[in-house]
Amino acid sequence: MKQVIIIRYAEIYLKGKNRGFFEQIFANNIEKSLRGIKHEMHRPSGRYIIDNFAEEDVDEIVSRLKKVFGLHTLSLAYETGTSLEDIFEAAKLVCEEEGTFKVESHRGDKRYPLTSVEISKKLGGMILSYNYKLKVDVHKPSFTVNVDIRENDKALVFGNYIEGANGMPVGTAGKALLMISGGIDSPVAGHMIAKRGMKIDCLHFHSYPYTNDQAKEKVVDLATTLSSYTCGTNLCTVSVTHIQEAIHEKCKPELMITLLRRFMFRIAERHALRIGAQCLVTGESLGQVASQTIEGMTSSNSVVEKLPVLRPLVGFDKNEIIDRAVKIGTYETSILPYEDCCTVFLPDFPAIRPKLDEILREESKLDVEGMIEQAFASLERIVIM
Amino acid sequence: MIYFDNAATTKPKQTALSRAQIFLTERFFNPSAMYREGFAIQGEIKQARTALLAPICSTQEFEFIFTSCGTEADNQAIFSFAKRGNAVTTQGEHSAVYSTFQELKNRGVIEPRFAPLQKDGSVDVQKLLDMIDEKTSFVSVNHINNETGAINDINGIAAKVKKKNPRVIFHSDGVQAYGKIPFRLSKDIDLYSVSAHKIGGLKGVGGLIKRKGLVLPPYIIGGGQESGRRSGTENVFGIKQFEYAATEKFATIKEDWARLKELRSFLLAGLDKEIFAPISTENGSPYVTSVYAEGLRGEILLHTLSDKGIIVGTGSACSSNAKHRYSRVILACGYNEKQADGVLRISFCDETTRNDVEEGLEIINSCARELRERMK
CATH class of the missing domain: 3.40.640.10 (Type I PLP-dependent aspartate aminotransferase-like (Major domain))
Incomplete structure (x- = not known):
């Protein structure tokens, strides 16, 4: 008898002729997530089995697998012989000390002498006589003993199903560029898009020396947390200090954020096209702050020429976003009190409904192309595995 | 450095x-x-x-x-x-x-x-x-x-x-x-x-x-x-x-004290008076000198100085949280938030030389002037 982990995938089931493509990427992602841990992976039909790992690694393996998108459920199972005695020995390890249970059996090997119902009945009886504190309840049991007789003369015995991250395997839906700040929202937005199968690269804007290295480090930490879901990521940072200074010097103060954001979107789109990303992702939520009004979004969108801008949080309340951030583990880092975009230049009253003609008039005072080029000169790349 | x-x-x-x-x-x-x-x-x-x-x-x-x-x-x-x-x-x-x-x-x-x-x-x-x-x-x-x-x-x-x-x-x-x-x-x-x-x-x-x-x-x-x-x-x-x-x-505690006292006077005299105002007084320890530059942010000045090889301390931090942003001590001395935002702390040790202070002064003054120009 040995311990194995059964992995079942989510929506890939719905795929037709290209299912193999999804399965392959899913398998690669699992391997990537388990990098550094000794194990073997097999792919019998419709699921994946991890075995030959050290017992002390089980917790780490499970917690890493739970972050792999495309994974529906997983179970810690015992692989044993197909005799009822062997199965019973494994079932003892699965059983809780007290409560109600039922046995669910499944025969992959139809030559097996007992039917599924017979296996459940007999095994249930053996368990009852083994532990008198247990009772059978086939409708609402407190735990289930699952038995799977496989074609290779092996049986898998396991308890409950552990919920995975669901979604689609990262890398099956192309690549996105996430505009990541140090805040709560953008990592959550990235997580949501990755969940639908996109690979995520990150772009962060800083304004050193007006912001500090801790603020940058915070973004590296956020990207690292995010990368445990996205099978790694590349984080690029770009300085927008000179842009803020030029706007500060030449343009109306209330348009600082509007104009700055237009620069950020321009830089992001160009960067995205260079790295082969197919969309921009932001953590904007409608009406959350002055720049996230529909007018603000219109103004930013109007400089993005070729790519769609995805805003997965657009209809979320702050509380909903926080809940998700806590769940994915970015919240604690996000609330560290370092500024991500310097407040030195922030106006007291930013324009909430900026008008496009006014924006264009102010923007015409600036050397947009030159400033974008200068921004790219400051680009730094950090690879996060 | x-x-x-x-x-x-x-x-x-x-x-x-x-x-x-x-x-x-x-x-x-x-x-x-x-x-x-x-x-x-x-x-x-x-x-x-x-x-x-x-x-x-x-x-x-x-x-x-x-x-x-x-x-x-x-x-x-x-x-x-x-x-x-x-x-x-x-x-x-x-x-x-x-x-x-x-x-x-x-x-x-x-x-x-x-x-x-x-x-x-x-x-x-x-x-x-x-x-x-x-x-x-x-x-x-x-x-x-x-x-x-x-x-x-x-x-x-x-x-x-x-x-x-x-x-x-x-x-x-x-x-x-x-x-x-x-x-x-x-x-x-x-x-x-x-x-x-x-x-x-x-x-x-x-x-x-x-x-x-x-x-x-x-x-x-x-x-x-x-x-x-x-x-x-x-x-x-x-x-x-x-x-x-x-x-x-x-072994050299008295000599250090006297020597640094002179250096500190030299430092205070040399800082651009249009930008910096002293917090520390001549009666204080010559090892620690605090000044403030109203309208400038201490941490920003700190970053520009460190890029030029001068390492100093500050009383403020680029924090979005007001509680972490201003030095509680500087505010308690009776300075307002604007002043507390621009605090620079220059602290010496027994190895600090007059040359260090001369060179440091020049860079501190020029960085502060430049920054003030950019942030106007």
């Missing part, structure tokens, strides 16, 4: 490092061990204790307890003695004292009282004394303010405090003073915290100097090291290096 952040930490003294090296390599034994080699290490620690005490007080009347840092020494003093009634400290304390007082309040142990400061960062002695009553169990006043360099006459203050309430335990945080200011502890001081890495020692070593006869309840409990008052295997290498570094520092 010119290093002007010696109030944060100093470069470890090289000769002290090499002399102490043997306690890492050959004489690595546990000082509590029974065999001769271990016992000999106990002797070494004893010798360090004496060497560290002698320059500032009578070894007959005081003893030295090693801790892992100045913060631990402060914590041990406060948690061990501020146990009833009220405890009085100043608004100018380092967080090691200030936050610990707050914590005791949160735990409902004592009522903390914070005496206001004068403009230079020293405590308003009369107001401090007014806060002391018959229920006061503990008083803590820092010797030298770590942000402004202001000196509190702790011997004088302790005498007045004891006169008002003789049962008070008097503690002083001497982290920025020990090995820098020529000074001796009077009999009115009960406890005095020191730290190694502010005078060429290593991080991870500190000490609590305690008047003999005062029973100090342990704060860290275990194997009974430091006569049961601070358990944990001693950091022998760090302790010996501290001893050697302090001995070296104390």
